[in-house]
Amino acid sequence: MAIPAQGIIMEFEIILFIMAIGFASLIITLVLCLTGKKIGAKNKIERQIFEVKFFNFQLKLVPFFYLTMILIMFIIGIFSDFLVNSIVGLIIALIPFIIYWIFDHKKFGLVRE
Amino acid sequence: MSFTEINNNYNFGSESLHIFTIMIFIVWLIFLVYSLKIYKTKKTIRYFIPIFIASIIGELCAQASGSFYYPGYFMYFSALGETFPVIIGLGWSVNLFLFLHMGKDVVTRVYQKQNFKQLFFISIFAGLFAVCLDFLEDPLAHHNGWWVWNQSVQRITIFEVPLTNYIGWFVIIGGMTFLTLLIDRSRFSENRKLVINLSAPFIVFILLGPYFLLR
Numbered sequence: 165m166a167i168p169a170q171g172i173i174m175e176f177e178i179i180l181f182i183m184a185i186g187f188a189s190l191i192i193t194l195v196l197c198l199t200g201k202k203i204g205a206k207n208k209i210e211r212q213i214f215e216v217k218f219f220n221f222q223l224k225l226v227p228f229f230y231l232t233m234i235l236i237m238f239i240i241g242i243f244s245d246f247l248v249n250s251i252v253g254l255i256i257a258l259i260p261f262i263i264y265w266i267f268d269h270k271k272f273g274l275v276r277e
Numbered sequence: 278m279s280f281t282e283i284n285n286n287y288n289f290g291s292e293s294l295h296i297f298t299i300m301i302f303i304v305w306l307i308f309l310v311y312s313l314k315i316y317k318t319k320k321t322i323r324y325f326i327p328i329f330i331a332s333i334i335g336e337l338c339a340q341a342s343g344s345f346y347y348p349g350y351f352m353y354f355s356a357l358g359e360t361f362p363v364i365i366g367l368g369w370s371v372n373l374f375l376f377l378h379m380g381k382d383v384v385t386r387v388y389q390k391q392n393f394k395q396l397f398f399i400s401i402f403a404g405l406f407a408v409c410l411d412f413l414e415d416p417l418a419h420h421n422g423w424w425v426w427n428q429s430v431q432r433i434t435i436f437e438v439p440l441t442n443y444i445g446w447f448v449i450i451g452g453m454t455f456l457t458l459l460i461d462r463s464r465f466s467e468n469r470k471l472v473i474n475l476s477a478p479f480i481v482f483i484l485l486g487p488y489f490l491l492r
Contacts, residue, residue: 186482193480196465196473225311226378229304230410236300237413240293246420249436253413260406264379267386 227264234258282353282360293421294349298364305367308374319467323460323474324377325370328453331478332369335449336361344439345426365424369449372410376403377454396458404451411446412436 234257241250312321333354340346340359347353350362380403388395416436418424426438433440460474 182482185479189476189479192476196469230375241417244421249416256409257413259409267383
């Protein structure tokens with residue numbers, strides 16, 4: 165009977181430990197936010213220098229990998245007899261990419277850094 | 278309290294889990310190198326570590342409620358009586374990096390003013406984009422046994438995946454995007470931003486205490 169009792173004590177210790185971490189984090193965050201010296205806002209332009217080019221199509225690295233990931237998952241879906249749901253899933257997953265592609269810089273004729 | 282466990286008897290339930298795991302790891306590695314090159318070390322830590330912590334907290338809670346489990350992975354985190362594959366944490370880092378950038382790319386084309394409203398729109402878009410990916414990923418994962426949803430629990434499902442899962446994706450990615458960008462755009466020093474961003478996900482622990490007491 166000693167083991168379950170010990171287990172309960174351990175569980176309470178863990179819960180207290182978790183809550184202590186939470187409160188400590190809250191205090192740290194509040195202290196840092198309230199006492200921090202604010203540095204003047206810098207107008208930094210974030211560059212995404214890496215681009216992937218295939219055929220006549222140029223893409224930033226992040227959306228390229230998104231497209232790659234969803235296509236790999238779609239292929240896995242086909243080969244695991246999950247065709248219908250994979251097609252529906254692919255169509256939905258393509259929405260973010262299509263939205264990104266529509267609003268791409270070049271469509272608006274803006275000059276990239 | 279928290280340990281890493283190697284699953285000696287790991288068997289990838291299907292070949293596809295192998296492909297999925299390797300794919301996530303490679304994309305994570307590429308994004309990490311890319312982020313280090315573009316944003317340097319401190320910002321990279323802010324983009325990858327807090328979401329990793331938040332995902333561990335979220336996934337452990339979800340598993341504690343008996344909603345699902347992860348069979349057959351190689352390396353697990355073990356905490357609070359639950360286990361959670363390391364690669365899933367890396368996957369969440371990939372998701373945040375992906376959708377934060379895509380959300381930012383889309384919203385800044387339409388709404389250029391750098392204010393609170395723009396931050397809100399970016400978070401909403403990032404969350405919605407994440408849900409779109411989840412419509413492909415989660416049903417496929419359930420079908421192939423990458424993670425298994427407990428079907429005995431009565432709940433609303435879409436493609437055999439609970440609706441709450443999609444809401445969870447939206448909240449985690451949207452929330453973390455908002456938090457990351459909010460800290461990003463604050464005028465604190467880089468060191469201070471780093472500490473605030475790393476400690477912020479732990480605040481959820483305050484709510485977790487009562488949760489584990491009541492379960």
